[in-house]
Every structure is written in C-alpha cells, then in structure tokens.
Amino acid sequence: MLSAAKFSVGSKCSIRTLTSIATSEPSAPSVSTPIPGPKSKALKDDMAKVHQNPSVKFFIDYEKSFGNYFVDADGNKVLDTFMQISSIPLGYNHPELVALAKDPRLITAAVSRPALGAWPRTDFASLLRNSLIEVMPKGMSGVQTMLCGTSANENAIKAAFIRYQTLKRGGKPPTPADLESCMKHQLPGTPRLSVLGFQGSFHGRSLTMLTCTRSKPIHKVDIPAFDWPIANFPRYKYPLEKHEAHNKQEDEKCLKEVRSIIESRKKEERDVAAVIVEPVQSEGGDYHASPEFFKGLQKICKEHDVAFIVDEVQTGGGASGTFWAFEQWNLPTPPDMVTFSKKLLTGGYYYTEDFRVREGYRIFNTWMGEPTKLVILEKVIEIIKRDNLVEKTRQVGEQLKKELSRLETVYPKNILNVRGLGTLAAFDMHDTQTRDKLIDVALSKGLHIGGCGDFTVRFRPALTYAKKHLEVTLDLLEKSVKSVV
Amino acid sequence: MLSAAKFSVGSKCSIRTLTSIATSEPSAPSVSTPIPGPKSKALKDDMAKVHQNPSVKFFIDYEKSFGNYFVDADGNKVLDTFMQISSIPLGYNHPELVALAKDPRLITAAVSRPALGAWPRTDFASLLRNSLIEVMPKGMSGVQTMLCGTSANENAIKAAFIRYQTLKRGGKPPTPADLESCMKHQLPGTPRLSVLGFQGSFHGRSLTMLTCTRSKPIHKVDIPAFDWPIANFPRYKYPLEKHEAHNKQEDEKCLKEVRSIIESRKKEERDVAAVIVEPVQSEGGDYHASPEFFKGLQKICKEHDVAFIVDEVQTGGGASGTFWAFEQWNLPTPPDMVTFSKKLLTGGYYYTEDFRVREGYRIFNTWMGEPTKLVILEKVIEIIKRDNLVEKTRQVGEQLKKELSRLETVYPKNILNVRGLGTLAAFDMHDTQTRDKLIDVALSKGLHIGGCGDFTVRFRPALTYAKKHLEVTLDLLEKSVKSVV
Numbered sequence: 001m002l003s004a005a006k007f008s009v010g011s012k013c014s015i016r017t018l019t020s021i022a023t024s025e026p027s028a029p030s031v032s033t034p035i036p037g038p039k040s041k042a043l044k045d046d047m048a049k050v051h052q053n054p055s056v057k058f059f060i061d062y063e064k065s066f067g068n069y070f071v072d073a074d075g076n077k078v079l080d081t082f083m084q085i086s087s088i089p090l091g092y093n094h095p096e097l098v099a100l101a102k103d104p105r106l107i108t109a110a111v112s113r114p115a116l117g118a119w120p121r122t123d124f125a126s127l128l129r130n131s132l133i134e135v136m137p138k139g140m141s142g143v144q145t146m147l148c149g150t151s152a153n154e155n156a157i158k159a160a161f162i163r164y165q166t167l168k169r170g171g172k173p174p175t176p177a178d179l180e181s182c183m184k185h186q187l188p189g190t191p192r193l194s195v196l197g198f199q200g201s202f203h204g205r206s207l208t209m210l211t212c213t214r215s216k217p218i219h220k221v222d223i224p225a226f227d228w229p230i231a232n233f234p235r236y237k238y239p240l241e242k243h244e245a246h247n248k249q250e251d252e253k254c255l256k257e258v259r260s261i262i263e264s265r266k267k268e269e270r271d272v273a274a275v276i277v278e279p280v281q282s283e284g285g286d287y288h289a290s291p292e293f294f295k296g297l298q299k300i301c302k303e304h305d306v307a308f309i310v311d312e313v314q315t316g317g318g319a320s321g322t323f324w325a326f327e328q329w330n331l332p333t334p335p336d337m338v339t340f341s342k343k344l345l346t347g348g349y350y351y352t353e354d355f356r357v358r359e360g361y362r363i364f365n366t367w368m369g370e371p372t373k374l375v376i377l378e379k380v381i382e383i384i385k386r387d388n389l390v391e392k393t394r395q396v397g398e399q400l401k402k403e404l405s406r407l408e409t410v411y412p413k414n415i416l417n418v419r420g421l422g423t424l425a426a427f428d429m430h431d432t433q434t435r436d437k438l439i440d441v442a443l444s445k446g447l448h449i450g451g452c453g454d455f456t457v458r459f460r461p462a463l464t465y466a467k468k469h470l471e472v473t474l475d476l477l478e479k480s481v482k483s484v485v
Numbered sequence: 486m487l488s489a490a491k492f493s494v495g496s497k498c499s500i501r502t503l504t505s506i507a508t509s510e511p512s513a514p515s516v517s518t519p520i521p522g523p524k525s526k527a528l529k530d531d532m533a534k535v536h537q538n539p540s541v542k543f544f545i546d547y548e549k550s551f552g553n554y555f556v557d558a559d560g561n562k563v564l565d566t567f568m569q570i571s572s573i574p575l576g577y578n579h580p581e582l583v584a585l586a587k588d589p590r591l592i593t594a595a596v597s598r599p600a601l602g603a604w605p606r607t608d609f610a611s612l613l614r615n616s617l618i619e620v621m622p623k624g625m626s627g628v629q630t631m632l633c634g635t636s637a638n639e640n641a642i643k644a645a646f647i648r649y650q651t652l653k654r655g656g657k658p659p660t661p662a663d664l665e666s667c668m669k670h671q672l673p674g675t676p677r678l679s680v681l682g683f684q685g686s687f688h689g690r691s692l693t694m695l696t697c698t699r700s701k702p703i704h705k706v707d708i709p710a711f712d713w714p715i716a717n718f719p720r721y722k723y724p725l726e727k728h729e730a731h732n733k734q735e736d737e738k739c740l741k742e743v744r745s746i747i748e749s750r751k752k753e754e755r756d757v758a759a760v761i762v763e764p765v766q767s768e769g770g771d772y773h774a775s776p777e778f779f780k781g782l783q784k785i786c787k788e789h790d791v792a793f794i795v796d797e798v799q800t801g802g803g804a805s806g807t808f809w810a811f812e813q814w815n816l817p818t819p820p821d822m823v824t825f826s827k828k829l830l831t832g833g834y835y836y837t838e839d840f841r842v843r844e845g846y847r848i849f850n851t852w853m854g855e856p857t858k859l860v861i862l863e864k865v866i867e868i869i870k871r872d873n874l875v876e877k878t879r880q881v882g883e884q885l886k887k888e889l890s891r892l893e894t895v896y897p898k899n900i901l902n903v904r905g906l907g908t909l910a911a912f913d914m915h916d917t918q919t920r921d922k923l924i925d926v927a928l929s930k931g932l933h934i935g936g937c938g939d940f941t942v943r944f945r946p947a948l949t950y951a952k953k954h955l956e957v958t959l960d961l962l963e964k965s966v967k968s969v970v
Contacts (some may be wrong), residue, residue: 009887016906039607047610050618050627052836053603055845062597062606064588073607082602085851091939097596104501104548111582111861112547113830114570117540121547122524122558125532142535147632148852154691158708165707179702185710189702193709204851206856207640207693217664217674222650223643224678226692227708253649255712342851345598351537360540361703365690366570366827367633414503419802482502 005392009261010022015371016063018101021093021172028076029110029446029474033318037074068462070448075365076442078443079472082450085345086314086460087342089380094464105129109371116145116368117361135323136350139334145348145369149313149341150204152275155363156194156337156349157208160274160307163355163364165191168304173359187337190211193273194226196261196306200453201285202312203276212276215284215405228263234289237416239405250295258297262304263466274307275300279421282314283357283455286426287411291329298331310335314424315399317343318384321422323463328421343463345380346373389463396470398424399484400459407481414485426460437484447476486771501548503586506578510606511550511562511715513957514931522559525629528658550577551800553947553954555933559609563928567935570800571767571945572866575874579949581864594856605889609856617871621835624819625896630833630854630935634798634826635689638761640848641822642693643757645792648840650676652790658844662963671754679711681746681791685769685938688796689763700769700938713846714746718766719774721867723902724890732902736778743782759792760785764810766947767799769912773904777812783816783892792840795820801907801950802828803869806907828948830865831858868955876950881955882907887946892966898936899970902970907948912942922969932961 036044036058043059059073068081068091083091090097100106105123114121121127124455144159155449166172174182174189182189188313197212204213212223234250262272275297281287292409301308315325317340322328326335336355341347347371357363384390401420404427408415416428429435435455440448450458463471521529521543528544544558553576555565568576575582585591590608606612616626628645631637651657659667659674667674682688682697689698696710719735722728747757760782766772786793800810802825807813811820821840826832831854840939842848869875886905889912891898901913914920920940927934935943946954 018587018589018592021589043605043607044611046802047605047613048627049612050610051661052627052629052841052843052848053602053605053845054843055849056605057603059607060599060604062593062599065597082606084598087600087851088597092597093593094596098592098791100596101589101592104503104506107503107583107586108547108578110505110591111579111585112550112573112577113569114545114547117538118542119545119555119569120528120532120538120541122528122544125535128532128535142537144537148636148850150636150850151633151691157692158692161709162707174702174706178706182702182706182708183699185696187713189706190710191707192965205643206636206691208642208691211670214668216846217659217667218844221659221667222647223667223674224646224711226676226711227670256634277864287584338679338711356537357700358537358539359703361701362539363537364540365633365635366572370685372595476818477929 004480015344018459020063021098022064022066022291023095026069029069029077029079029476030079031076031444031446033074033076035072035074035076035443039073043073062092063270067091068465076446078446078448079469079476080448081434081459081461081465081473082350082448083460084415084448085342086319089317089319089343089345090383090464091462094383096383097376100376100379103375106372106375108268109375112229113367116219116278116371117364121371127149127374127378131374131381132344132348134381137324137334137338138328139352140338141353141356143348143350144363147367147369148347149339150206150209150315151312152339152341152347152349153203153209154206156309156339157274157276159337159351159355159357159363161191161193162357163307164193164273164305165368174322192270194228194265194270196229196231196258196272196275198231198277198281199285200233202283213220223429228370229265231257231261233287234293235287237417243292245289251290251296255293255296255300259300260298262306266304272304272306275308275310276311279320280313280424281313282458283452285456286419288421291389294329295331298335307336309339311335311339312402313339313341316340318393319343319422319424319460321390321397325421343378346370382464392466393422394465396466397425400425400470400473402472407470407474407478411481411485414481423459423461423465426456427456428438431455434484438480441483442476442480445476445479445480447473449477496850503583505548506583507549507551511554514554514562514564514961516561516924516931518559518561520557520559520561520563520928522557522561524558528558534872548575552576561931563931563933564954564960564961565892565933566944566946566950567933568945570827570935573947574802574828574830575868576947576949579868582861582867585861585864588860591857591860594860598624598852598855600672600851601856602849604614605857612856612863616859616866617829617833619866622809622812622819622823623825624837625835626838626841629848630831632852632854633832634709634824635691637695637798637824637826637832637834637947638694638796639691640686641814641824642793643760644760644822644836644840644848645680645843646676646678647792647842648792649756649758651680656802660960671758677755679750679755681712681714681716681743681757683716683762685718685766685852686763687757687766687768696706697964714750716742716746718772719778720772723904732775736775736781740778740781740785740872744785747785751789756957757789757791759794761794761796763796764800764805765909767943770935770941771904771943773906779811779814780816783820790830790850791819794824796824799824803878804907804945806875806882807835808875810906830862831855837882869948873965877951878907878948879948881952882910884952885955885958889954892941892959892963896966896970899966908946909943911937911941914940914942916940921966926968927965930961930965932958932965
C-alpha cells in the first residue's frame, strides 16, 4: 500500500520528492520584481476566494527557501531578518530537520495524534527530556505543553488563579460550595481575580489575553474585555549610559504603580493573582527594561503572593544571547512560570512546584500540544548546543547593535534609540510613514526587516544568522536609509 | 548532509525506520495486564517528574497501533471507540497517511512553518481547496484556519463582535474614538457585548470559552468569567417517538428563554452578539436537540442580528452520518459560522460573506493554523470520499443505535435513553459510579468507550469503524454490563 501512494497533489503535473527541497543558501539577495510581485498578487486574489486575507503581504515558496533566505512566489531571493515573526529557530529547511522526514516518530505523531493529557505516547517523557526539559530554566519543576503562545499564556494564568484560590483554602481542593457556585458564575467558585499587564505589552489575541495586551488598538477594538488593571512599563532614554538617572526614575515610578494597583485591588476584593510581563515588549515597540526593574517586580509579586509570569514567547530560544532572556536579570529565584512558543516550535509554560496543578482536567484540552513539534525540537536543541548558537547569537547581536549605533551617529536624525539584546535589536524612526517606507525600500533591495510599535524597526533573525548576513543587512539598510531621508 | 542524520534518539540502542510502523489491525482485542498496567504506571510516575499529569490514564505505543485498535505500553490490544476524544478520522496509522512522510510539502511545512496570515505558502489556496473547501458547507464563503477548537471558537466570536459593531457603524471600520477608547477598555471601543451559551455545553477552556462552557464544575472553578448569559438546552425523554409532546414543549420553552435573554440584554445595553451551540452537547452528556429547535434558534438570531455559530468541533467530519451534523436540520440558510477541529486535524471556522473580516490584523496571530495539517487532511478527505466513509458511518451508526436499543430492552434498568446520530451514539446509566465501573470493566476486556456528563457512555469511533468492530463492541459491552449490574 505504501508504494502505491502518489505525491503529485497540488501541482498535478509534477511528482514532488524530498530531493526537490533547497539545500543551499544564496550568496546574496536578488530581486527582479516589486514585492509583492505579479505572482504574489495573483495568489492573494485567488486566496481571497477561499480564505480571508487582508494581512497577507506576499507568498513564499518554502520548498525553495533555505537558511537565512526566502524565495518568494516571484523568484526573488531575500535575506530574512524577521523569520516568520521570530518563529524559525534555525532558518528555512535546515537539512538535519528535513532529514527527520525519515523518522517514524514524526509521521506517526502527525497521523496518529495523541490526546496528550489522557493517553500520551510511551516516549513522551523522553521526548520532553531531549527538548523542553533540556533547556528548562534552573529551579523550575516541569513543563506543560500547549499549542501556541496564546494558549501558553491562557493556561499559565489559569494555573495562577488555581494556585491563588488554593492558597486561600489552605492548600485544599475546591469545596462543594465552590463547585456549585462556579456553574452560576458566582462567588466563591468564580472569583473576582485579575491579571496585571503593562502598557505596550502583547500576550496574544484570545479575548482574555487581549485584555492584558495593550500594543495596538486594531487588535482590541470592538472586542469585550475583562476589567483588569494595567501599569506603565518603563520608557527609557538612549543611550542608556547617558540617561541613568532618568531611567532609574522610570523603573521606580513603574514599580510604585504596580504596588499601588495590587494593594488597591486587594482592598476592593478584586485581587491581582498574576503579573504577566515580556522581557522585551516586542510587538508594542521593542521596549526594554532593566534587570533592576524585573527584580523589583518579582519582589513585589512575592510580597503579595501574586504569580510572576514571564512571557518569553518572542524572546525565548536563544535570540537574546542567553537561552531565556530573563537569565540576564540574575533573579534570586526563578519566575513562577515562564511561557514560550515560536522558536520553541510548541507553545507551553514552565512552572515552579507551587504552580503544579494537582487535580485532573483543570489544565487540559484534547491535544495539549503536539509530539511532532518535540521530535523536531529535540534535533533543534541538539544543533543549538552542538553548534554553540546561543553564544554565536550573543556575539553577532553585539556586532549588530554596535553597527546600528554607528549608523545612528551617521544618520542621527533618522536612526534613533538603538537598543538590543542578542539579535533582538531595534531602532526608532521619526514617524510611522518613514518607518513603513524604510521597510518597503529594504524589501525591494532584498532585505526583510520587521516593524513594531508606531515607529520602530525590529530585527528577529534565526540563530544561524552570522557575520556574512550581518554585512548584507548593514549594506542594504544603509542604502535604504539614504533613499528614504 | 541528509545521509549523515541518525534516527536513534529516544531509545538510543535501536535505529527506527518507517517500516517499523504497524500495518495491520488485530483480529480481536487481547488484554494480558490490568489497564493501566505496570509499564503505563511506571511511565506515569516518570512523566510526573517533567510534566504534570493528573489526567493521564495510560500510555499508548502509537507506532504499534493500527486502524481501530491501539496497543498500550503493556502490549494490550484494545478496540478503540473513543479515538483520542473523537479526533482521529481514519484510525491509527492509516497507510496512505503514513506514506505522506515522503511528501516534501509535509516536512517543509513542519520545519519551515509559515506565519500564514502574512506570508503563506504559494500552494496554500490549493491545499485549502483540496481539503477544507472540498467539504465547506453549502452557501458559505470561505474558511479561516486556526490551531484548535478553542481558538476556532475564540476567533469566530471575535468575528461576530466585529460584525455586530460594524453593523452599528453602518458598515464602516472603527472610528478614531473607537480606537482611542478601546486602549482604556472604555465605550465605544470596548463594547459591552456578550455571547449566549447553553447549560451543558462545552466550547473550550480558554477563560472566554469557559465562560460559555457549562458542562462540569472542575473545568470552571477558581477561574474568573465574563458576565454572559446562559440558556437551557432541551432535555428530551427517550425513546423520542413516545415523548413527542414533552420534547416539543422542551424546544419551545428553551427557545422562549433564548428570545427573552436576547431582548432583555438589549434593553440593558449588554447586547448578545452571538449564540454558540453544539449539534450534540458531547462533553456535557450527549444531549441532542431536534432540527426544529435549531431552526427556531437560527430564526431568533436572524431577527435580532445575532450571529448563529454552530460548534462542530466534535460532531464535524462525517461521524454524524453527514459530513456536518447541522446538514440534517434543513436550515433555510447556512449558519453564520461553523467552527471545527478534531477530525478535521486543524482548528478553524467557515464564515458567510457577512462575517468576512475586511481589516488586517483583527483575526490574526503568528501561525493561524498549520499547513502540515492540510497536507494530511487533503488525503483524509480524498479517502473519505473515495471510500464512501460518511455513508458507511451512517449505516454502521444506525446498526449501533439499533443494537444498543436492543440491549436497552434486555437491561432496561441499566441501559437508558439510547440515542445517536451516525456513530455519535450514547446511553445513560443510573449513576456515575456504575458508569465509571462499566468503562473500566469494558477496558479490561479490550473495549475502549468514553464517558460524558454525569452518567453517560459515549461512542466516538473513527470513520473506518465497520461491522466487524461493531460486533466486538456489542459482545464486550454486553459482557461488561452483565458484570457491573
């Protein structure tokens, strides 16, 4: 039966085989049409007939893409420093990952997908140990897999609510009164708890995570929200070394606000059960905060039994120059939970022992993650360690920031506030229009960069982004800056 | 580089190959240990060290499982009529799906995963046409892919909110006042809209979908909820033909309540923007309702411009005897949105033209689904059509219901209220304890059945469940019933 199967679906005339996948990277970008080109435009019109697509920019031929370069529908070869919104760890079609097509675990996990919460694969713990546990932050107890960043955050805050109420009950499971009242959305079973988020943050797009998210109005408008509190996140002046006093004041002001919100909510019996925060507010505009800020935040959380959840969906996986960005804060104890997705291929969260959920069916759903992702991640982690990619990323990230700072001195009216953590680098421009134009011009020259916030340019390359890619980036970026100013 | 890769991770001593995957079904169940057996128990203890697992029942060796049978960690061969909570369409390791390991699209989509909302694959529309669009309900406009049932429902209700507010604005996009106020969670940008759900329903486990879900307290307790309304869902007496008057009254009573809630919420300026309903309330206890009830529900929704969302996450994909369960209602026009996941391998929703979202980044996230699922689903749909599996499921489902009704006459004190739609069959028992015992005893004899609600047994076999499987099911079920009563 195996030999009878055909692999010609899609384009019916050509037999596709594994050898049709690209195996080398272009030496330089080459662009011969506008982007989107005529083929991308035609594909977008066609797609609209079957799937709404107002955000689609252009189409990529993923079989032809390799390493740090994608090939678009029109054959343009582009250096990609944005990598599917920071979600491809090793670049396109890494050969050792493509080779996993021959691993029976991958296809079995794909076509006989377990309901992981009830009947896991016999090798599930082994898969976890070789992947997510291999990079588990020090001092944490275990991991809970999910499907994406939003479900990671949703379930982390559920675990925080469960733990908050369990503490109130002296460590006991829900009472009959809790169980009965929750079916009517009444106290005590349905508590009036909240999660504290920050201005400028992004934690996902379910209704609840949108409540915590405050990056852009178009994400939130027309959608109902919980009445949950929001605090200011520090807004620093750059370069940091020239603005120490101001930036320290920012930290203090924001921490004071957090403390005040937690205390006043408690008085109103609408307790804050969790604080959720990104190491770098990415979607909101690549805003950084100091280790002191995060240490202070954790301290306030501890004082009030509030869960301290670090959302590493965009920053996790090595791009910051450490595997987890929060490792650079030197916290005295780990965060209560750390959520992840994107470069980790699967969503999920790490928990400390206090946040382990002990009753069945409370953190549960049909799929609860997917073992195919762990089969691939096992190899990704092996490669990251073997090839020393986190340290290499730290080094190339330093170089990137240094070179961007050099450009800032050459174009001081156009490149502002250069900042970075590993290759999570960014700079601001004067306005949205110029920033958008810069991104378009760079793309037309074969460089894909990302935007965020109102006027920020962000870099989110793969961990295989190296010196030769940096050189192309800087060359095309400088040419692009010259042409938009 | 390809040839250098090894496939020995996990159990380090054995080289795994694609030929190690099972290719035939056992002729009968065989059980030689308790389930969970010693190996499953040891695996559960080991798993707890890296991943919380209070709901895990036993472990399955998915490479050894085939068709309608799984093989557990202890080598027990069990006929599976529950199929990973109704999520495996064609049984375990269908050979034509396993053969997709050689399809380059599958591995490329897995290791070079697109951010589908921004840069889709060049073959994305073609993949959709060969899979989800091939089975799109008549009269609908297109599909929006997501990752799971919860994200399908979350995004369908977002589309409903967006459309409700857009109607209020006379078809226009959000105003500057909307955009500004939503960042403060104030009117008009953050509206006080709600979704109406039903007692006994299950729509997922994010905070928002839990608000609409009312099946079991353990899902909801300790978790904050929106103040959204809930209506009663009909509770019929069986057999239906003997209780026509009562059941009709149930329909009318429930519809009257829905209308009353929608009207009173409107007066309070907390409008209901959407009604979400399952064709069969599955998790809540396999409660069915009549086509007349659903027709009446749609009519009320239309009168009040409320979105009528049918949640086919568990019922969709052919198990009901039609590809979508709602096809059996003979609605005058299609539902506004139909959500799906499970047997469709990917989450998502179909929309009618009025619910197409026209502005970018409103229905959006990084992954927005996954093309590997569509590569597999393309083949699944081809097989379902070629092998006439929906009609076969209708036939075997009728037989299953007939035979369960026969058992009901033999064991009238133990098997109650037999009901079914295709193979979505169920019966009640007198209490939770007996129901749970029956499920355990059946498993010990090599038959895996599911529970739902407080005292219900449900069947959720694959579409390849045939007469020979039915015979084993009935034999083991009858033996199990005898031994628990």
